[in-house]
Amino acid sequence: MVDEDITIESRLAEQEYFSPPEEFVEQANMADPAVYDRFDEFPEGFEEYAEMLDWDEQWDEVLDDSNPPFYEWFVGGKLNASHNCIDRHLDERKNQTALLWEGEDGEQRNVSYQDLYREVNAMAAALRSMGVEEDDVVTIHLPMVPALPITMLACARIGAPHSVVFAGFSASALANRVDSADSDHVVTIDGYYRRGDFLDHIEKADEAMAAVDGDPEVLAWTRHDEPQVDVSDDYTMVADLLDDHHGETVEPVSRDAEDPLFLMYTSGTTGEPKGCQHRTGGYLAYATGTSKYVEDIKPEDTYWCMADIGWITGHSYIVYGPLALGTTTVMYEGTPDYPHKGRTWDIAEKYDVDIFHTSPTAVRQFMKWGEEELEGYDFDFRHMTTVGEPIQPEAWLWYYKHIGGEDAAIVDTWWQTENGGHLITNLPAIQDMKPGSAGRPAPGIEPAILDDEGNEIGAEAGEAGNLAITRPWPGMLQTVYGNDERFIAEYWERFSDTDSDDSEDWVYEAGDAAVKGTDGYYRILGRLDDVMNVAGHRLGTMELESAVAEVDDVAEAAVAARDDAEKGEVPDVYVTVREGVEESEAVRERIVGAVEDGIGKFARPANVLFVDDLPKTRSGKIMRRLLEDISNDDELGNTSTLADPSVPEEIRDQLRAD
Ligand code: PRX
Numbered sequence: 001m002v003d004e005d006i007t008i009e010s011r012l013a014e015q016e017y018f019s020p021p022e023e024f025v026e027q028a029n030m031a032d033p034a035v036y037d038r039f040d041e042f043p044e045g046f047e048e049y050a051e052m053l054d055w056d057e058q059w060d061e062v063l064d065d066s067n068p069p070f071y072e073w074f075v076g077g078k079l080n081a082s083h084n085c086i087d088r089h090l091d092e093r094k095n096q097t098a099l100l101w102e103g104e105d106g107e108q109r110n111v112s113y114q115d116l117y118r119e120v121n122a123m124a125a126a127l128r129s130m131g132v133e134e135d136d137v138v139t140i141h142l143p144m145v146p147a148l149p150i151t152m153l154a155c156a157r158i159g160a161p162h163s164v165v166f167a168g169f170s171a172s173a174l175a176n177r178v179d180s181a182d183s184d185h186v187v188t189i190d191g192y193y194r195r196g197d198f199l200d201h202i203e204k205a206d207e208a209m210a211a212v213d214g215d216p217e218v219l220a221w222t223r224h225d226e227p228q229v230d231v232s233d234d235y236t237m238v239a240d241l242l243d244d245h246h247g248e249t250v251e252p253v254s255r256d257a258e259d260p261l262f263l264m265y266t267s268g269t270t271g272e273p274k275g276c277q278h279r280t281g282g283y284l285a286y287a288t289g290t291s292k293y294v295e296d297i298k299p300e301d302t303y304w305c306m307a308d309i310g311w312i313t314g315h316s317y318i319v320y321g322p323l324a325l326g327t328t329t330v331m332y333e334g335t336p337d338y339p340h341k342g343r344t345w346d347i348a349e350k351y352d353v354d355i356f357h358t359s360p361t362a363v364r365q366f367m368k369w370g371e372e373e374l375e376g377y378d379f380d381f382r383h384m385t386t387v388g389e390p391i392q393p394e395a396w397l398w399y400y401k402h403i404g405g406e407d408a409a410i411v412d413t414w415w416q417t418e419n420g421g422h423l424i425t426n427l428p429a430i431q432d433m434k435p436g437s438a439g440r441p442a443p444g445i446e447p448a449i450l451d452d453e454g455n456e457i458g459a460e461a462g463e464a465g466n467l468a469i470t471r472p473w474p475g476m477l478q479t480v481y482g483n484d485e486r487f488i489a490e491y492w493e494r495f496s497d498t499d500s501d502d503s504e505d506w507v508y509e510a511g512d513a514a515v516k517g518t519d520g521y522y523r524i525l526g527r528l529d530d531v532m533n534v535a536g537h538r539l540g541t542m543e544l545e546s547a548v549a550e551v552d553d554v555a556e557a558a559v560a561a562r563d564d565a566e567k568g569e570v571p572d573v574y575v576t577v578r579e580g581v582e583e584s585e586a587v588r589e590r591i592v593g594a595v596e597d598g599i600g601k602f603a604r605p606a607n608v609l610f611v612d613d614l615p616k617t618r619s620g621k622i623m624r625r626l627l628e629d630i631s632n633d634d635e636l637g638n639t640s641t642l643a644d645p646s647v648p649e650e651i652r653d654q655l656r657a658d
Contacts (some may be wrong), residue, residue, distance in 0.1 A: 420475025
């Protein structure tokens with residue numbers, strides 16, 4: 001049974017272990033294996049993370065699990081995230097750089113903790129003056145510029161949950177998220193740089209505002225002193241507001257530990273993207289604790305995570321965790337290949353980066369460009385992270401050797417938007433590294449590999465199964481914004497006894513396939529559902545297909561993931577056209593355009609393939625897995641449930657003939 005559901009077989013050969021360098025272990029924030037025993041005192045172990053923060057009021061109870069899966073963490077505690085990321089550092093490191101920003105055009109800004117304090121206060125006052133109140137959701141559609149963390153922290157300061165929408169997302173994706181969050185305020189910018197071009201970002205805001213149900217206020221930052229594109233008079237310029245509120249201070253609002261800090265939308269298996277709602281206390285404690293123990297961040301470090309803040313990795317590991325620890329966090333606006341393929345190493349050298357955090361996609365890209373691109377740059381990482389998708393041992397070894405110089409510790413961190421922080425990862429000074437394996441569970445985390453009936457598959461069996469988490473943790477999402485039923489349906493229903501109010505009967509379903517080795521290391525194999533992972537971005541095939549379906553010529557569309565050496569997976573679109581429509585290049589272009597407009601350019605289909613029919617089950621469900629087999633030139637999986645079992649072969653023949 002299990003095998004049928006596992007789309008990715010475990011084909012990897014056993015890998016050898018690599019020990020962390022001795023110099024790393026000697027200086028590590030956490031090198032004591034007893035940390036695991038402390039966190040196994042459940043749930044009290046997690047207080048170790050909460051104690052890394054400043055609290056206005058101490059919690060009365062670590063975990064209230066009386067109403068699973070609606071867990072409450074650090075109940076009765078009060079705190080403010082902006083205070084924890086800024087104010088509390090001022091005594092000791094006011095003049096230290098908090099944000100070290102480099103624009104793609106070479107512009108540079110060192111935002112000290114004192115600067116950050118002043119700018120966040122002024123922005124908090126500005127937001128209030130625009131009517132933003134505690135608990136109002138502010139949607140932020142900003143690229144990788146200092147305005148983004150400043151706006152997030154200003155929201156946190158006044159207790160307004162933010163919902164950051166990745167800048168690469170299109171107007172319709174933005175509109176959809178504004179509506180879903182019922183947001184009365186949207187923060188945008190005139191534009192930003194991408195591969196040398198100044199991209200007009202206001203166009204997207206205009207288009208989104210024309211499409212939203214409500215009538216939100218739009219606040220616009222500018223990338224330079226003056227706007228570079230036309231900005232509607234309906235929008236309020238942030239620069240004017242900041243002038244008005246210059247020098248004002250805003251007392252951080254004391255938030256209940258359980259008050260939401262932010263929403264982050266992510267693709268689900270069905271329908272609309274879901275707003276993962278993260279709490280203030282548990283989330284911040286978990287992001288901070290893992291930043292300290294897993295990322296090994298110290299205040300004196302220069303830490304660079306190449307992710308975009310528009311994804312969860314950037315929230316936890318560019319903004320909240322690193323700043324709560326008082327370090328210097330690097331932000332880069334552009335792409336790693338502009339104006340040349342050594343840009344990343346140039347930045348690493350210039351700022352003397354100690355800790356480097358990236359994705360397997362980026363590593364594969366660096367590999368493709370070749371080690372020559374690294375020549376002549378002088379940098380020395382102590383620690384390197386990978387996140388977002390499984391890393392092939394080959395890529396891991398290249399990362400270790402050519403980027404790490406064989407003397408950096410690597411952590412392969414598995415987690416999800418819903419999780420708030422790393423769940424499966426080694427603590428780099430304690431366990432040995434194993435290429436292609438995320439390693440052991442983080443302290444206090446209890447994963448299990450389950451078969452489709454929910455029985456645990458032991459490590460001895462060495463079989464792939466469903467990755468599940470059997471105990472709550474402070475970084476977990478509170479719910480799906482405004483939709484508790486969907487929260488239960490997406491994450492809990494499958495492996496939980498939903499009638500029970502005993503938390504032991506509730507199990508979190510990750511939706512990934514994984515194998516547990518006899519060494520206790522977990523190897524993640526990929527998503528089980530119809531969600532693909534493009535360059536580390538999780539995309540629902542459902543969303544992609546909806547975008548394709550916007551094209552009038554299309555009768556029906558199915559998207560399948562094609563393995564891609566660089567991006568991990570890329571979408572192949574299989575379409576049937578309406579009667580009378582010619583299968584032409586023009587239709588292809590319309591389809592590609594629809595995906596770029598509906599989702600974003602990063603999701604551009606690799607191929608648009610015209611077919612006569614799609615493989616469907618008798619109940620009419622499209623069997624995307626078979627299309628995936630075709631896209632990847634794999635042997636066809638089980639076709640016995642198809643209404644017409646000959647369809648996949650016909651498609652294959654048709655494509656070969658084309
Ligand atoms: O399939 C897993 C993969 O990315 C999914 C989560 O995507 P998202 O919510 O966008 O968050 C990405 C960054 C936290 C997971 O279900 N994934 C993430 N990290 C790893 C991974 N797969 C293998 N190894 C990882 N280290």
